[in-house]
Amino acid sequence: MRIAVCVKHSVDETELKLDPSGRPQLAGAAGKMSTFDKNAVEEGLRLKAAHTGEVVIFMVGTPASKKTLKEALAMGADRGALVLADPLAVDSLRTADMLAAAIRKGGPFDVVLCSEGSSDTYSGQVPPMLGELLGVPYAGYARKVVVNGQTARIERSLEDSVEILDVPVPFAASVVSEINEPRYPTLIQIMQAGKKPVEEMDGEELAPPGAYRQASVVSMSAQPSTRKHVMIEGSPDEAAAKLVDALMKEGVLSK
Amino acid sequence: MNHVVWAYSENEGVSNEVASAATDIVKGSPGEVVVVEIAQPRAGIRAPGGRLLLKGPSSADSPGVVAEALYRAAKELQPAAVLVGATRNGRETASRLAAKLRVGCMSEIYNLSSDGQSLLGERNVFAGKVVAKVTCALPAVATVKVGSYPRMESAPGGTRELDVGGVDSPIRVASREKKAVGAVDLKSAKVIVSAGRGVKKKEDLAMLEDLAREMHGALGCSRPLSSDLGWLPEEHHIGLTGVSVKPDLYLAVGISGQLQHTAGMKDSKVVASINTDKDAPMFQASDYGIVGDLYQVVPALRRALSAHG
Ligand SMILES: Cc1cc2nc3c(=O)[nH]c(=O)nc-3n(C[C@H](O)[C@H](O)[C@H](O)COP(=O)(O)OP(=O)(O)OC[C@H]3O[C@@H](n4cnc5c(N)ncnc54)[C@H](O)[C@@H]3O)c2cc1C
Ligand SMILES: Nc1ncnc2c1ncn2[C@@H]1O[C@H](COP(=O)(O)O)[C@@H](O)[C@H]1O
Numbered sequence: 001m002r003i004a005v006c007v008k009h010s011v012d013e014t015e016l017k018l019d020p021s022g023r024p025q026l027a028g029a030a031g032k033m034s035t036f037d038k039n040a041v042e043e044g045l046r047l048k049a050a051h052t053g054e055v056v057i058f059m060v061g062t063p064a065s066k067k068t069l070k071e072a073l074a075m076g077a078d079r080g081a082l083v084l085a086d087p088l089a090v091d092s093l094r095t096a097d098m099l100a101a102a103i104r105k106g107g108p109f110d111v112v113l114c115s116e117g118s119s120d121t122y123s124g125q126v127p128p129m130l131g132e133l134l135g136v137p138y139a140g141y142a143r144k145v146v147v148n149g150q151t152a153r154i155e156r157s158l159e160d161s162v163e164i165l166d167v168p169v170p171f172a173a174s175v176v177s178e179i180n181e182p183r184y185p186t187l188i189q190i191m192q193a194g195k196k197p198v199e200e201m202d203g204e205e206l207a208p209p210g211a212y213r214q215a216s217v218v219s220m221s222a223q224p225s226t227r228k229h230v231m232i233e234g235s236p237d238e239a240a241a242k243l244v245d246a247l248m249k250e251g252v253l254s255k
Numbered sequence: 256m257n258h259v260v261w262a263y264s265e266n267e268g269v270s271n272e273v274a275s276a277a278t279d280i281v282k283g284s285p286g287e288v289v290v291v292e293i294a295q296p297r298a299g300i301r302a303p304g305g306r307l308l309l310k311g312p313s314s315a316d317s318p319g320v321v322a323e324a325l326y327r328a329a330k331e332l333q334p335a336a337v338l339v340g341a342t343r344n345g346r347e348t349a350s351r352l353a354a355k356l357r358v359g360c361m362s363e364i365y366n367l368s369s370d371g372q373s374l375l376g377e378r379n380v381f382a383g384k385v386v387a388k389v390t391c392a393l394p395a396v397a398t399v400k401v402g403s404y405p406r407m408e409s410a411p412g413g414t415r416e417l418d419v420g421g422v423d424s425p426i427r428v429a430s431r432e433k434k435a436v437g438a439v440d441l442k443s444a445k446v447i448v449s450a451g452r453g454v455k456k457k458e459d460l461a462m463l464e465d466l467a468r469e470m471h472g473a474l475g476c477s478r479p480l481s482s483d484l485g486w487l488p489e490e491h492h493i494g495l496t497g498v499s500v501k502p503d504l505y506l507a508v509g510i511s512g513q514l515q516h517t518a519g520m521k522d523s524k525v526v527a528s529i530n531t532d533k534d535a536p537m538f539q540a541s542d543y544g545i546v547g548d549l550y551q552v553v554p555a556l557r558r559a560l561s562a563h564g
Binding site for chain 1: 344349351360381382385388425496504513524555562
């Protein structure tokens with residue numbers, strides 16, 4: 001079974017600094033593997049273990065993103081493809097265009113996996129767009145994937161319901177974090193990852209934009225916060241009494 | 256292209272929110288907002304500018320089918336923008352529609368507007384640390400952040416039907432089951448007591464449930480408690496991937512305050528938190544903070560509340 005997994009090198013929101021005017025300092029900002037993409041890689045590796053085959057990582061990113069691609073290889077993926085473009089400068093559809101072209105080029109694949117949403121922008125748009133562009137059946141928010149010959153049984157986790165679908169192979173899916181517990185690579189795996197093949201290609205050449213006009217960011221600013229930050233001191237009973245008093249004065253406690 | 260904006264959600268309540276968002280874009284001119292329905296009209300739908308009922312698909316259950324129906328209708332009627340409620344199914348519907356139309360798609364937008372040439376709006380990025388103003392040339396697709404607009408209340412106008420033909424799906428639905436729904440409605444709760452990983456075991460939630468009841472509120476939680484530990488139903492988790500809430504009082508108990516969590520409660524009127532770690536980011540998102548062990552502070556809080564009677 002051939003499995004493609006799309007992995008994004010996301011801005012690390014916990015490390016991201018804002019300048020005094022509240023704009024995020026994105027140039028040179030620290031990055032990390034998008035949190036839920038670890039679950040997508042893990043699921044790819046589990047499918048490979050169950051069916052034999054190959055797991056190939058696809059990424060639209062800059063040369064600095066290679067660190068994350070290597071991490072996915074260290075987890076156990078076999079090869080990688082890096083489509084060179086700045087993920088913050090291309091919108092979801094352009095990202096999906098590039099991933100689709102790279103996956104076609106490296107294909108055919110039986111399964112294409114993404115996560116439900118990337119940890120920096122959390123749009124949840126690239127995976128369904130990719131399914132659409134590849135022209136394969138698509139199931140989003142999968143919490144269980146079992147491939148059985150020419151069909152897969154997929155459990156989709158929605159807000160208030162669970163759907164069980166029978167999806168013909170080949171298919172694309174996005175996974176939620178409940179699906180599995182991602183493994184940590186061993187030191188040996190980390191060392192060996194450097195030797196695994198990674199093919200590089202240029203995004204704009206691979207998937208020319210044509211007449212498409214992409215969605216774009218006009219400006220960014222710090223999320224406004226107007227909290228009081230009052231720390232209440234004292235023993236648990238003293239602190240609790242003071243808190244109840246304060247909340248009464250705020251008028252947010254009804255009797 | 257005309258200036259008609261379409262609003263769609265497979266969820267009735269969300270559809271009425273999206274209708275409000277669409278009305279904002281056309282600056283309150285109801286004749287330019289069309290609420291789209293698939294297969295069947297729904298009783299609770301509000302559509303002052305009228306509805307467009309797409310006939311052909313047998314149901315609106317599959318995002319792939321809905322996207323294809325919307326695509327065929329949009330090709331024919333050329334709306335300036337299609338807004339879809341950003342539920343899980345809605346994100347799929349919108350993304351697939353945009354890919355078919357090859358137009359831009361903005362995700363989880365609020366404060367939408369249009370200058371006639373493009374769609375503008377705001378969204379949270381970097382786990383809610385930053386607000387981005389985004390834009391996209393018309394025609395465009397956008398998903399509207401759930402809970403960011405009031406539900407439209409006026410009565411529906413007339414219905415127009417369009418036959419888009421049958422839509423086949425390669426996917427077979429084997430079953431569809433409601434998740435066990437909790438007894439609470441976090442969206443309408445005035446007080447929310449929210450539990451995080453600081454709670455050691457499932458049984459200890461009872462103490463927080465009692466506190467919530469004594470405060471006439473509801474119990475919510477951080478994502479790990481519902482998604483990873485399964486201690487509470489999914490509907491209870493607050494944040495980026497869960498519900499967004501704006502109660503009068505949000506009391507975070509044993510929650511570290513990661514951005515993905517605070518993204519869902521930052522619009523609360525007053526925020527208080529209890530945490531053993533004085534450096535927990537939750538305190539930065541709070542009006543009142545108590546550094547302490549929840550196993551001591553929560554019982555003390557219950558005593559203090561009953562002292563106030
Ligand atoms: C894309 C993405 C989306 C996400 N979406 C969400 C979301 O919607 N909602 C969400 O909640 N999370 C979400 N998360 C997860 C989020 O990043 C955090 O991992 C999560 O919120 C942490 O939950 P927590 O605060 O309960 O646990 P922890 O971070 O483990 O914090 C536990 C806290 O309890 C305190 N504590 C421990 N013992 C006690 C005690 N006895 N008394 C008092 N305090 C104590 C600790 O000091 C600590 O601060 C998302 C993550 C990603 C990557
Ligand atoms: N630049 C990228 N490179 C590779 N995969 C991506 C990229 N952007 C998004 N994806 C995939 O699509 C998922 C959802 O991303 P998003 O639509 O941005 O929320 C991610 O978790 C990845 O699996």
